Amino acid sequence: MTSMSDTKRGDGADVRGLREAMRGQVLVPGETGYDEARRVWNGTVDRRPALIARCLDVADVQRALGFAVGHDLPVAVRGGGHSVAGFSTCSDGVLIDLGLMRTVSVDAQARVARAEPGVTGAEFDRATQEHGLATTLGVVSTTGIAGLTLGGGIGWLMRKHGLACDNLLSVDLVTADGRLVTASADENPDLFWALKGGGGNFGIVTSFEYRLHPVGPTVYGGGVMFAREHRRAVLEAFRELTRRAPDELTAYAAATAAPDGSPVAAVAACYAGDPAEGARLLDPVKAAVGEPLLDALGPLPYTEQQSRVDAGYPRGEYHYWRSCFLDDLTDAVIDVLVDRASDFWAPPALELIVEHMGGAIAAGDGAFAHRDASYDVLIAANWTDPADQDRCVAWARDTAAALEPHSRGGYVNYEPDADGAHVPGAFGDRLARLRALKARYDPHNVFSLNQNVTPAP
Known part of the structure; x- marks a missing residue:
């Protein structure tokens, strides 16, 4: 040998x-x-x-x-x-x-797409939007569909149509012993359940089959930015918006950076319905906060909505992210977010992004464990100078610690550490079932480079 x-x-x-x-x-x-x-x-x-x-x-x-x-x-x-x-x-x-495996085929009549694991969100969207169809994917279109889907798949259509994993109809995957198997609701259903949020623990997916929905070509989306001193008002207005939002609306609030790098407070949204109704829902946010620095909310192509923040996450930039799911955006949580955002400095792009969950997510099934959460907070430290690494990582960890009393665990795809510390919080009450399935499909833990589910003894 x-x-x-x-x-x-x-x-x-x-x-x-x-x-x-x-x-x-x-x-x-x-x-x-x-x-x-x-x-x-x-x-x-x-x-x-x-x-x-x-x-x-x-x-x-x-x-x-x-x-x-x-x-x-x-x-x-x-x-x-x-x-x-x-x-x-x-x-x-x-x-x-798997980056060379990039075929996407669309059956427009059946509203089904099959995609190989090297496909990016942008490639998938281009293929499906030719037919006025889409499914939930991420918010950065250069991201690959494979890891995103297997970890859950948070994106602009999730409140209306569920997570990316909720739109899976079947997958083909190679198991640890080299077999090619199909998993769906009818074939290997336990494995299919595990793949809907269990990450890369169970095999190498070579084909994803997704359910598609009529979307676009135009949606009401984009974002609006306010001066940083309005961050509390933005979060309070966002809370009011999301407590009454229909499932067609997915919205995020953020303490982030403007295109020139200056700290701002922002709301981003996508309304998967009549653009006029989207405007009616979001206009009160602007009225509640005050004059925006930049108002880019309006009708836009769905593919533009999917790719509008791509430039902010270029390949090769440095990243350390944390996350926490929340039951509510309470005053105490807002206090923490406002306080931690006050530590922002330039040039690193530190971000706190509050993602509104709920809607169709709660109705889904699978290993994704936080279906009844109301919000997810992405704590994103992004920087370009290696000298900034220690303070950026420390800021993200300290922010996660400050939110921990309000948190119910983190999102598999956002957690950065490979030591297993985030696994119990990410999988919650699904972990025991996942460990039993791991013992069945990967007893020797061949697929361990992930938020790792260890095989049950």
Whole structure:
């Protein structure tokens, strides 16, 4: 058997055999393209896999996984590569890169789309909007659909149509022992339940089938910004808005940065219905707060709504995020948010984003554990100068600690640490069932680079 050092150098017979067997590309350190292929979205993550397998089809995935398991090497799986915690890569292991698997097919009559795991939100939206259809995805369109969906999938359509995982009809995945299986409500339903919010714990998904909904081409959306001193008024007006909002409206409130980097308070929204009704609902927010610095609320193409904040989250920038789900946006929570926002400084882009949950989310089923939460707070530290890392991470952790008395756990896709500390809060009362399923589908914890569910004994 090829030694670890042979695998790293790429001169072992087994590596050559993998190259010959795969339709895709195999890269090892020192080869042209390796350094670019190993990079991920979060600039704080700088790891060097022993081997990168750039897969083109299911057979490639099975061969790459078999190689990793056969050599007892860690396995990382990458779709879009946007894992905040850096789970999209590894050191001294095998990175199974799905980024070349990017086909989207749409059955407009049935309102169903099938997408491969390397597809981004933007690619999916372009394909479905050709038919006036969409499903819930994230709010940054460069994000891959795979990890987003498996962790839940918070996005602009969630209150009307549920989370991304709630819109799954079926998935095909490669299990830890190399089998290709289908999971749906009728076939392997327990596995299907686990995949709807359980993250990458149960296998490598090679195909997602989604339910689609009539959306667009125009929605009422965008955002409005106010001077930072209005942040309390913005949060109070947002609370009033969300307590009476119909399911068609998904809205966020934020202490964030304007395009010039200056701290502001903001509300962003998407109304998945008549744009005139969206304006009627959101105009009182502006009236309650005062004159905005920037008012970009209005009718806009759905694809623009999906991509309007992309530029704020470029590849290679540094990120450390935390999150907490809330039962209510109480005065005490608002006090914490206003206080923690007062610590903002330039140039790092520190953000507190309050996401309104509820609506159709509560009706869904699956491993996503916080379906009855009213809000989620994203605590986002983003910076470009490595010298800012310690204070940015400290700010995010201190903010999470200040919100902890009000929190019921965090969102799998936002939690940054890989030490397992967030797993109980993320999965809540689903954890025992997930551990039992993990023991069934991945008893040796091959898929451990995630917010890891360990197999039940």
